[in-house]
Amino acid sequence: MRGYHDIGGDTAGKIPKQELPWLHWEKQTEAIRNLLGDGTRRIISLDEMRRGFENFGAEKYGQYSFYRRRLEAMIDILIEKDVISQVELDQVVEEKKRVWDKDSKQGTD
Amino acid sequence: MNRHDCQRFKVNDRVEILELCKAGHVRIPFYVRGKIGLIIQYCGRYLNPEDLAVGKTSGPAIDLYRVQFDHVELWGESENLYHDRLVIEIYDHWLKPIKQIV
Amino acid sequence: MSQNNDHDHHNHGDHHHDSPDGEHEALVIEDDVGNIDGQIMIDALQSVLISRGLLTAPEVTKAIQQLESPGIHLGAKVVAKAWTDPAYKARLLSNGKSAIQEIGVSVGEAQIVVVENTPTVHNLITCTLCSCYPRSILGQPPSWYISKAYRARTVREPRKVLEEFGVTLSKEIQLIVHDSNADMRYLVLPEPPANFIEMDLTTLEASIGRDDLIGVSR
Numbered sequence: 001m002r003g004y005h006d007i008g009g010d011t012a013g014k015i016p017k018q019e020l021p022w023l024h025w026e027k028q029t030e031a032i033r034n035l036l037g038d039g040t041r042r043i044i045s046l047d048e049m050r051r052g053f054e055n056f057g058a059e060k061y062g063q064y065s066f067y068r069r070r071l072e073a074m075i076d077i078l079i080e081k082d083v084i085s086q087v088e089l090d091q092v093v094e095e096k097k098r099v100w101d102k103d104s105k106q107g108t109d
Numbered sequence: 110m111n112r113h114d115c116q117r118f119k120v121n122d123r124v125e126i127l128e129l130c131k132a133g134h135v136r137i138p139f140y141v142r143g144k145i146g147l148i149i150q151y152c153g154r155y156l157n158p159e160d161l162a163v164g165k166t167s168g169p170a171i172d173l174y175r176v177q178f179d180h181v182e183l184w185g186e187s188e189n190l191y192h193d194r195l196v197i198e199i200y201d202h203w204l205k206p207i208k209q210i211v
Numbered sequence: 212m213s214q215n216n217d218h219d220h221h222n223h224g225d226h227h228h229d230s231p232d233g234e235h236e237a238l239v240i241e242d243d244v245g246n247i248d249g250q251i252m253i254d255a256l257q258s259v260l261i262s263r264g265l266l267t268a269p270e271v272t273k274a275i276q277q278l279e280s281p282g283i284h285l286g287a288k289v290v291a292k293a294w295t296d297p298a299y300k301a302r303l304l305s306n307g308k309s310a311i312q313e314i315g316v317s318v319g320e321a322q323i324v325v326v327e328n329t330p331t332v333h334n335l336i337t338c339t340l341c342s343c344y345p346r347s348i349l350g351q352p353p354s355w356y357i358s359k360a361y362r363a364r365t366v367r368e369p370r371k372v373l374e375e376f377g378v379t380l381s382k383e384i385q386l387i388v389h390d391s392n393a394d395m396r397y398l399v400l401p402e403p404p405a406n407f408i409e410m411d412l413t414t415l416e417a418s419i420g421r422d423d424l425i426g427v428s429r
Contacts, residue, residue, distance in 0.1 A: 005340060005341065006339070006340060007339060007359060007362055007363040008339030008340070008362065008363065008366045008367070008390065009339075009363065009366055009367045010359075010363040010364075010367075011363070011364075012236050012359055012360040012363040012364050013234055013235060013236035013237075013360055014234065014235045014236060014360060014375060015235065015236065015355050015358060015360045015361050015364070015372065015375050015376075016235040016236055016237070016238045016354065016355055016358050016360065017235070017355055018238070018354065019353060019354060020238075020240065020354040022351050023246060023249075023250075024250065024275075025246065025249040025250040025252075025253045025254075026249070027275045027278050027279065028250075028253045028254075028257065028271065028275060029249075029253050030278055031271050031274035031275045031277075031278055032253065032256065032257060032260070032266065032271060032274070034274055034278075035266050035270055035271065035274050036260075036265070036266070041265065041266075043265065050340075050341060062239070063239065064239060065239045065240055065241045065245070066239075066342065066354075066357050067249065068241060068245070068249055071249060071252060071253055071256075074256070075252075075256060078256075083263070083265070084256070084259050084260070084263065088259055089255060089256065089259055092255040092258050092259055093251060093252060093255040095255075096251045096254055096255050096258075097251055100247065100251060
């Protein structure tokens with residue numbers, strides 16, 4: 001009954017002190033979650049998102065960075081609730097990847 | 110279900126955290142379950158995160174308390190001679206009253 | 212429920228960071244590919260949500276700006292006022308949210324509990340289950356606050372954790388750790404510097420740092 005995220009009291013090493021930058025995609029993830037959870041929408045709450053990453057399984061949870069967990073959890077719950085579909089998301093991801101690859105190949109001349 | 114006008118616990122009540130076997134999203138960590146603490150603050154009524162996590166937003170709102178534990182109660186470490194404490198928020202349905210120490 | 216995710220996840224393994232102090236618990240950090248992946252995914256999600264009429268791009272831009280605007284300077288403003296205005300301090304300790312809002316700082320959380328350090332009490336804030344932090348006031352928490360090591364160890368060996376931050380508490384000082392697991396969020400009200408009466412408000416505010424407000428400094 002103990003979730004893998006429920007780690008209070010576990011043994012762990014020294015605390016990693018390096019400060020990490022907060023990247024644009026991470027802010028965008030938080031911003032979108034906040035908007036979707038706001039009073040006018042109430043599409044996905046913080047607790048639904050938490051349930052999302054608590055359901056990943058220990059391996060997936062352990063391999064993702066903090067904001068990636070939130071992004072993946074949000075996607076899982078939105079798909080579960082039929083707000084979006086996996087198919088339409090994958091399609092748009094592929095389009096954006098193509099654009100990115102094309103732009104990257106054109107280089108920074 | 111009748112609504113309570115006053116909460117079940119007051120400041121300085123001793124309480125035990127229940128070891129509920131709940132699947133799904135809960136906000137009561139493992140390390141305080143089954144432990145005995147002291148109510149130090151009433152926080153008000155909030156929607157139950159266990160319900161919110163599955164999209165149930167209609168309530169009821171649950172009394173929330175801040176409960177204080179002695180470090181020794183939680184970790185049983187006899188080397189800890191200090192008077193350190195841990196405080197955490199516990200929803201009413203996770204709490205059981207304990208006979209007060211006279 | 213598993214998601215059929217077509218993306219390659221590059222280097223989502225642990226990254227070890229050596230330090231003069233020895234082995235640190237790993238932080239999972241995205242590498243360049245992971246960050247590009249993250250950007251592509253959130254852009255794709257945003258497109259889908261916009262096409263479904265659930266949000267607009269200007270709303271997202273504004274929401275990002277709102278996330279960027281809070282910061283330690285707001286927490287410092289609250290603390291400096293509490294140090295210099297005893298009646299305000301009393302209100303702050305009694306109802307953190309309303310006292311903070313009183314000075315024009317907006318608070319998105321349900322309630323803010325302000326916990327006061329004294330010569331005999333030191334407070335430390337953590338969230339063992341995830342990363343709860345008073346974001347609408349202080350902005351985003353530091354990486355170490357959401358690290359596995361901090362979350363796991365603060366409730367069990369807080370004095371050792373504080374040692375890693377360069378704080379040694381004598382045993383006469385009572386250490387109270389607050390696990391932000393539910394609807395409250397916490398701010399530490401540190402002790403003022405000895406000569407605070409001689410300091411102007413701007414200098415006082417500048418003397419208050421993020422670590423003071425979380426409790427990993429004293």
